[in-house]
Amino acid sequence: MLILMExxxxxxxxxxxxxxxxxxxxxPDVRLxxxxxxxxxxxxxxxxxxxxxxxxxxxxxxxxxxxxxxGLPADxxxxxxxxxxxxxxxxxxxxxxxxxxxxxxxxxxxxxYCAHYETLIARASGIDLQILGVGKEGHIGFNEPTxxxxxxxxxxxxxxxxxxxxxxxxxxxxxxxxAAITMGIGTILEARRILLLASGAAKxxxxxxxxxxxxxxxxxxxxxxxxxxxxxxxxxxxxxxxRHRDYYQRVVETTRKLNPERLW
Numbered sequence: 001m002l003i004l005m006e007x008x009x010x011x012x013x014x015x016x017x018x019x020x021x022x023x024x025x026x027x028p029d030v031r032l033x034x035x036x037x038x039x040x041x042x043x044x045x046x047x048x049x050x051x052x053x054x055x056x057x058x059x060x061x062x063x064x065x066x067x068x069x070x071g072l073p074a075d076x077x078x079x080x081x082x083x084x085x086x087x088x089x090x091x092x093x094x095x096x097x098x099x100x101x102x103x104x105x106x107x108x109x110x111x112x113y114c115a116h117y118e119t120l121i122a123r124a125s126g127i128d129l130q131i132l133g134v135g136k137e138g139h140i141g142f143n144e145p146t147x148x149x150x151x152x153x154x155x156x157x158x159x160x161x162x163x164x165x166x167x168x169x170x171x172x173x174x175x176x177x178x179a180a181i182t183m184g185i186g187t188i189l190e191a192r193r194i195l196l197l198a199s200g201a202a203k204x205x206x207x208x209x210x211x212x213x214x215x216x217x218x219x220x221x222x223x224x225x226x227x228x229x230x231x232x233x234x235x236x237x238x239x240x241x242x243r244h245r246d247y248y249q250r251v252v253e254t255t256r257k258l259n260p261e262r263l264w
Contacts, residue, residue, distance in 0.1 A: 003248035013042025033130035069177035130191035138219035142182035151184030
């Protein structure tokens with residue numbers, strides 16, 4: 001696990017965009033795993049800017065999103081379909097047939113649909129680069145506490161804390177979704193590279209647990225310690241509770257000398 005620290009959110013977003021853009025340039029048909037939430041917004045804005053100003057080409061990129069709410073129409077403003085169109089897909093030249101987002105309104109059996117989503121990822125030869133955020137409780141995707149570290153794409157009941165956190169995004173008379181389809185931890189760990197973004201003091205405890213705590217189903221992000229090529233890109237506040245920041249910086253400096261490809 002490589003820990004990169006930037007001064008603030010703006011610098012973090014620029015660096016994340018540089019990394020993703022390099023992945024696209026090196027492999028035009030790269031398979032990207034996308035996340036939603038507030039943290040990746042700066043990354044997506046920067047990618048749109050690179051597309052418009054430098055011609056970053058997404059024509060052959062294939063994407064898979066981590067999750068989607070169950071029971072929320074795709075055109076609902078708070079659906080992740082809407083989020084991705086609004087913040088990225090409507091502004092770049094990605095092909096619609098190359099975009100995959102879980103269907104939270106599948107009319108058949110949800111378990112069968114989730115198996116189908118796994119098959120789509122496998123047919124695409126897997127995900128080359130998975131982008132992640134991290135929840136305040138240390139979860140990735142909707143892999144809430146107690147999720148199996150071997151879990152696959154599946155329906156997941158959301159915790160009370162998650163539904164309360166989501167309530168502000170919905171109208172006062174609207175009930176936030178209580179379940180979602182999410183890639184499992186096992187699915188995420190099969191990505192060839194993983195880039196986790198975290199910003200702000202509210203994420204500092206989750207980051208510390210994920211990096212320096214035990215590997216546990218109570219903190220699904222801790223499973224990233226098992227992955228062979230995970231990079232955490234943090235701003236100063238998100239890194240504030242890490243006990244070994246100086247050591248992580250020395251690791252980066254050594255990596256820059258001995259294995260610069262690891263730094264994208």
